[in-house]
Amino acid sequence: MSHTHVAGSIHADVAAAPVWLGLPDDVNALLPQLWSRNTAKNEAGELTVAGLTVSEIADRVGTPAYVLDEDDLRSRARDFATAFSGWDVFYAGKSFLCRAVVRWIAEEGLNLDVCTGGELAVALAAGMDPARIGLHGNNKSEEELATALRVGVGRIIVDSEEEIARLSSLSDQLDVRPKLMVRVTAGVEAHTHEYISTAHEDQKFGFSISGGQAAGALRQIHDHPRLQLLGIHSHIGSQIFDADGFEVAVRRTLRLHAAFAAQTGVELPELDLGGGFGIAYTSQDTPSSAQELAEALNAIVRAECLAAGVAVPKLSIEPGRSISGPSTFTLYRVGTVKPVQLDSGATRLYVSVDGGMSDNIRTALYGAEYSATLASRGSDAGPALSRVVGKHCESGDIVVRDEFLPADIRPGDLIAVPGTGAYSRSMASNYNHVPRPPVVSVRDGVISTLVRRETVDDLLALDVG
Missing domain, CATH: 2.40.37.10 (Lyase, Ornithine Decarboxylase; Chain A, domain 1)
Structure with missing residues (x-):
């Protein structure tokens, strides 16, 4: 033993x-x-x-x-905004958040991703436009969701059947039409230079693509009279040094996107590829620049959209560590x-x-x-x-x-x-x-x-x- x-x-x-x-x-x-x-x-x-x-x-x-x-953080935010021109760039507030940083990233043209009511409160206290905020989280409380709906956050990334039910009820109570994305697990986990495309759906986040839950969640929101479906969200890992790990995830996500269009006649307008871009902590680390990541991800998305027979949707990413770290x-x-x-x-x-x-x-x-x-x-x-x-x-x-x-x-x-x-x-x-x-x-x-x-x-x- x-x-x-x-x-x-x-x-x-x-x-x-x-x-x-x-x-x-x-x-x-x-x-x-x-x-x-x-x-x-x-x-x-x-x-x-x-x-x-x-x-x-x-x-x-x-x-x-x-x-x-301060100038360094601002310049890294600008690097992502410039490199990913045409994309929505959401700064992942979980990496580090305070009121000053919220103001800085807003001034540099970035949106903000939060994942709790506390992070949302900091963003609002700093004067962030709620329409530029996305709300994540695998177990959002009814209070957190109600606050997000009342202030008018730009999007909520849905993570469970229970959350869809809560949003259905709250949207009726508050007479609102929230914009939602469905977080999926694509069966890909990326970490630094390696990625593995099997056995990574055993986690707390998202709806499984291979198990059919993701397709069901998309259809459920699409058919709801109040809930607005923006698109699909995928996040494959953290401390990722290049774009290689995204290729399989984008392919599987866009197949889901295309299948939904075939069933409903509607091509979803948005796709979020998440974040997880790495930084150098030691001499062994060789992360890619924002420009290198943007060029690689744009090429991957264009190729996979062409293969899937769909138009390129509105794209977004969520860098955090690569800006604040x-x-x-x-x-x-x-x-x-x-x-x-x-x-x-x-x-x-x-x-x-x-x-x-x-x-x-x-x-x-x-x-x-x-x-x-x-x-x-x-x-x-x-x-x-x-x-x-x-x-x-x-x-x-x-x-x-x-x-x-x-x-x-x-x-x-x-x-x-x-x-x-x-x-x-x-x-x-x-x-x-x-x-x-x-x-x-x-x-x-x-x-x-x-x-x-x-x-x-x-x-x-x-x-x-």
């Missing part, structure tokens, strides 16, 4: 550096693809972003902190440094910082890989195999599993971890009653607080005793 470590295999091994992590020629150098476009190191070796050093930022807002490059790094201060001898004979430095799994759960939860750099100074020391860990009472509290940092790293140094704009603050917790860090943006040397730092008073305010 084999046994698995209860916190996952990521926490059970003592292997040295992974194959992909090469010994750096310069331990101070940055890999540009990992960082926002206005991030660099100055002559002293200190990390700067949009005109400020990290020491200045730490002095003003403390650590840990999520540091967002690279725009932000997390800034930490080192508290302790502990060399640990491995069974292999190698030594690993355990570098403990003032945050951890409460501000970035992805390493512990998914086995996600990140990078890091000594941010507050340059160093002449050689590279040392290191693991950046947090302050929590949990052995799986790992921020960066494998990285080479200068061997002279010491308490008081600042460390920056890039690519944390997506899902870090969104999934943050108060584990061990640690207040969540602030999100600050930097533009032209000016710091703005987007989400303030939590305090102990905030934590106690929820504890009614």
Whole structure:
């Protein structure tokens, strides 16, 4: 019998550096693809972003902190709007959402995808036009659906028979005609460079194409006197580096689209291909640009529409991580440094910082890989195999599993971890009653607080005793 470590295999091994992590020629150098476009190191070796050093930022807002490059996020939004001209681009708010980001993406011409009543409330509070909002979710409550119908969201992505029934009842009560898309499972799961086209309909999202449920949901909405059917929605995975995985999904989705047209005489006006476009977290990651993705997806859709004998519908996508992710790094201060001898004979430095799994759960939860750099100074020391860990009472509290940092790293140094704009603050917790860090943006040397730092008073305010 084999046994698995209860916190996952990521926490059970003592292997040295992974194959992909090469010994750096310069331990101070940055890999540009990992960082926002206005991030660099100055002559002293200190990390700067949009005109400020990290020491200045730490002095003003403390650590840990999520540091967002506003111009970078805006430019990535513009890249998608430009590359996918003629498409509707919905920013996936689940990656990171606050009122300022809602305003920015709206100003850059993007729509917004939300998946809970809370995300919808943030969007509305920021002044987003409800007609430019799409509502996702596999278990939307009646209250969430009623709110969406009252404010007039542009589309609701339907995910179950129960939801269709709820919308039928609510549309009568509120005297509205909601616009709906049907989320389908196409039997394709894409992740980074690989995709698999079987056995991936065993999940909580969507209606199965192969099982016939998707066709039934389309017909049910089409035949309803109040519900307006916009089209089909498909999402195949996350951290996808190219468009290859979309080909099979588009083919199967358009076959469903064509079959519906043959049965009803109506070609559905829209098709959403979802999101999941990846970013570079480490040197092994090679994501495609927005332009490369747009060219590939346009070619796939045109070819498959021609093969299916249907016109090209109005198309939409939902990038999130690829806009918010690279725009932000997390800034930490080192508290302790502990060399640990491995069974292999190698030594690993355990570098403990003032945050951890409460501000970035992805390493512990998914086995996600990140990078890091000594941010507050340059160093002449050689590279040392290191693991950046947090302050929590949990052995799986790992921020960066494998990285080479200068061997002279010491308490008081600042460390920056890039690519944390997506899902870090969104999934943050108060584990061990640690207040969540602030999100600050930097533009032209000016710091703005987007989400303030939590305090102990905030934590106690929820504890009614």
